[in-house]
Amino acid sequence: MSSENTSEFIGLVQSAFSSEGVLARNTSHFQPREGQTEMALAVAKTLQTGGSLVVEAGTGVGKTFAYLVPALLSGERVLLSTATKTLQDQLFSRDLPQLVKVLRLPLKIALLKGRSSYLCQQRLQTHGREHNLSDKGSIKTLGLVREWAKTTQTGDLAELVGLEERSALWPLITSSRENCLGSTCPEHKACFVNAARKQALSADIVVINHHLFFADLSVKESGMAELLPSVRVVIFDEAHQLNETGTQFLGEQLSIAQLLDLVRDILASGLTTAAGLCDWQKICGDFEKSVRDFRLCIGTQTSSSRLRWTELIPEGVDGDEWQSSLESLHTAFNNAISALDTVSELAPEFPRLSERVTQAKRTLKHFASSPKQDQVRWVEIGQMARLVEAPLDIALVVQEKMLGLKNEQQKTSSLNEINSDLNADSNGSFDSTDSQQISLPRSWIFTSATLGNDETLSWFTKPCGLESSQILQVQSPFDYPNQALLYIPKDMVKPSDPKHSFEVCELAKEIINRLGGRTLVLTTTNRALKFIGDELENYYSQNNEKGVIEVLVQGNLPKRFLMDRFRSSLDCPSGSGDSSATKGAVLVATASFWEGFDVPGDALQAVIIDKLPFPPPTDPLVEARCNRIEREGGSSFNEYSVPEVAVALKQGAGRLIRRESDTGVLVICDSRLMSTGYGRRLIKGLPPMKHEEQMQGLLSFLEQMNESREQID
Ligand code: SF4
Structure with missing residues (x-):
């Protein structure tokens, strides 16, 4: 882009976000916001120069438009990746068509799924x-x-x-x-599948998800490998999930379910297309038995957990049984390959099936040897089981395969130079014979509402290999000191005390009764989830004289149902059918509800967090990451555990205030926040709410919220 075009482009983006601009004229509820314009201009500059930009944009900034408007106005081909299918669908069906119409751009948009x-x-x-x-x-x-x-x-x-x-x-x-x-x-x-890929190849904007991106980076089969070389702009929204998604796909995996699928496919194809030519029932029966014996040898537990695997054999597994299960699987693989090879001429699926068994045999051989030090290995236990080996993070892959950084010397050079190298050298990452090779440096934008707890966003940039990127933090426009209160109960027992969950419950009842539901209780363990969920269910089933409060507990119903039910709890009365007697809902949840659960408005006015969400030290991935930091002379507590807690707390707290008119209380039932140095640092990392330790202060704030709600009603 020439300097004239450059300033013209920046001017165009700036004017789009102004009070008389195209967005203000053509979209309802648009208000110019300083933070949104700042982010849009930073994105626009990165689109011109290439390189990588990491933006943490607090809730309410309007980050979707802040990256979409410059991306669309740039006229470049854009690849847009999200963590969830929900956002992928929302961008494709709502935000992108709306903006394309408003900006009057003749752009073709495609959605590519796995x-x-x-x-x-x-x-x-x-x-x-x-x-x-x-x-x-x-x-x-x-x-x-x-x-x-x-x-x-x-x-x-x-x-x-x-x-x-x-x-x-x-x-x-x-x-x-x-x-x-x-x-x-x-x-x-x-x-x-082919049709969707063809459409993606001819589109201007392609919406994908992180799973697809990394699956392709690892095995190059989803069509992305052809797509990326002709794309100059890559945007990752919900980028905070990039590291966890990436590590899942960049290692080796072998699952019991995958092997059982293979057995089923061999039997179906054998009986349909080559019946009588081999004894398919016997071959597949033996194969299935060896797979099921292998599952049994790992253990009979079915509840979801991870088994440590730092030596040759996973912990707790009998060495002889493991060895004999591997041998019997090996024999089953060989028998299946021999049978499939004898009928390979009959139909195209037979050579393909033979390749699948050969690949499974290769992966099993890999898992039969000891793990490497830069990888972590474990067995994922559930109804089935999965052998997993993963890198500790995606830093190397991002630098080598995405940014094109190939050696130590290059690691110290700027990412802009690296991108130039990548684009000048089509033998870099994502090799392609595509004739539409791009001539300008590629631009990488990474954004999310929560990316870290320090100004370098190291929680995100370090494991993602993006420490040399340009960083921008845009604060939420919400008036937190007036909209929200942080309450840390001073007199509650310590989180390690057996009475802790009981006391959390008692406090929760006090808040729920005063607000009439409207409360999300986030727990850090399944045990606390069960205790608090059962206790609140019992209590409100017997104490409904003041109105129906619906108690929803994660695990009792599908997640989507729980979310929809909670969001609509005030519009859609439950229970007796007498709407005047009906109040709001309480949702008790853990894990996945800490992020991405969006409840704007009065249906949610209190978030209660039972204790600081430290990563479980016995989890093999957590343990391996901590060990690496200690080996390198660092403190795993300060460099890994505390930042993990800070980010999770920010995400949990982020459920509370979703728009300018929301008010609410955040309650964290963990005295370590006040009694330790790291606790006080964690408080500073939260949005700037008013802080209260006395029960009376909490009760006054709840009363104020009720009064202002009643006035509006
Ligand atoms: S098996 Fe055939 S129809 Fe099915 S995805 Fe592959 S190419 Fe398409």
């Missing part, structure tokens, strides 16, 4: 059979799928109401990288 989101016609024909399904519900849904398959334009299974992602039918009618027949598929021309 292959398991699309119907596979080949598998629908070969595996989508009634005899492969054991329950009546799935058999009925199969009929719906067949009807819908005749008319769908996209093959995106999200269109099909009534098909659950957990349904037994799903893996039978979708493809995986392993079972897709590729160019040998009879349905190749009509394939929905």
Whole structure:
């Protein structure tokens, strides 16, 4: 871009966000916000120069428009990645079409999901059979799928109401990288996965998700490898999840479910296409038995946990049983490969199945040797089990494969130079023969509401290899001192005391009764979730004389239902049907509810956090990360545990105030916040709310909130 074009572009972006600009004229509720304009201009500058920009934009800044407007106005091809399918769908169906219309730009937008989101016609024909399904519900849904398959334009299974992602039918009618027949598929021309990729390749803006991005970075099969070389702008929203998503995909994995799928596919193809040529029942029966014995040898527990695995064998597993299970799996793999190879000429799926077994054999061999020091290995236990080996973070991969940083000398050079190198050298990351190679440096934008607890955002930038990036922190425009109160109960017992959950419950009842529900209780452990959930359910089932307060507990109902029910608790009366007797809801939850749960308005006015959310020290990934810091001479407590708590607290606290008119109390039932140095630093990292330790102060604030709500009502 010439300097004239440069200043013209910056002027265009600035004017879009002004009080008389295109957004103010054409979108409802738009108000110019200093922070939003600041972020938009920083994004615009990075789009011109290339390089990487990390932006932490507090709640209410309006970060989506702040990156979308400059990206759309730049005229560049843009790849936009989100952590969740919900935001992916919202950007594709709401924000992008709205802005394209407002800005009057003739841009083509595409949505690209992972292959398991699309119907596979080949598998629908070969595996989508009634005899492969054991329950009546799935058999009925199969009929719906067949009807819908005749008319769908996209093959995106999200269109099909009534098909659950957990349904037994799903893996039978979708493809995986392993079972897709590729160019040998009879349905190749009509394939929905291929069609979605073609559309993405010809679009100006492509919306993907982090899972897809990293899956492709690791195995280059989702179509992204062709796409990225012709894209000059890459934006990651919800970037705080990048490291965790990336580490999941960048290692090795072998799951019991994957092996059982393989057995099922071999049996189905063998019986359908090569019946009588091999004893498929025996081969697959032995194969399945060896997989199930392998699962049993790992242990009989089914509750979700992670088994440490720092030596040759996972902890707690009998060495002899492990060895003999590996040998029997090895034999089952060899028998399956021999059988499949004898019929390989009969249909394209047989060589593909043989390759899948060979790959599983290779991965098993990898897991039969000791783990490397820069990787962490564990067994993920659930109903099934999964062997996992992952890097401790994504820093190296981001630097080498995304930013093009290849050696120590380059690590010290600026990222802008690196991007120039990458773009000048098409042999850099994401090699491609695509003729649309870009000529300007690539721009990488990373953004989220919470990216760290210091000014360098090191919680995010260090594990993501982005320490040399330009950093911008944009504060939330909310008036926290007047909108919110932080209450840390002074007299509550310590979190380690057995009475702690009971006291949290008693305080929660006091708040819930005064507010009439409107409370989210976030716990750090499943045990506290159960205790507090049961206690509140019992209490409110017996004490409803002042009105119905609905108690929702994570795990009792699907997450989406709980979220929707809580959000609409004030509009949609529950219980007796007497709306005058109905009050709001209480949601008791843990883990995934700490972030991304958006409840603007009066349905949520109190967030109660039971204790500081320290990462579990026995988790293999946490332990390996802490060990590495200690080995390098650092303090794992200060450099890993405290920043993790700070970010989780910010996310939990972020549930409270979602818009300018919201008010609320944040209660953290952990005296360590006041009695330790790190606790006081954690308080400073929270939004600047009024701070109170006396019960009377809390009660007055609750009363004020009730009064102002009643005045508005
Ligand atoms: S090419 Fe792969 S995904 Fe497409 S229809 Fe064939 S098997 Fe299914």
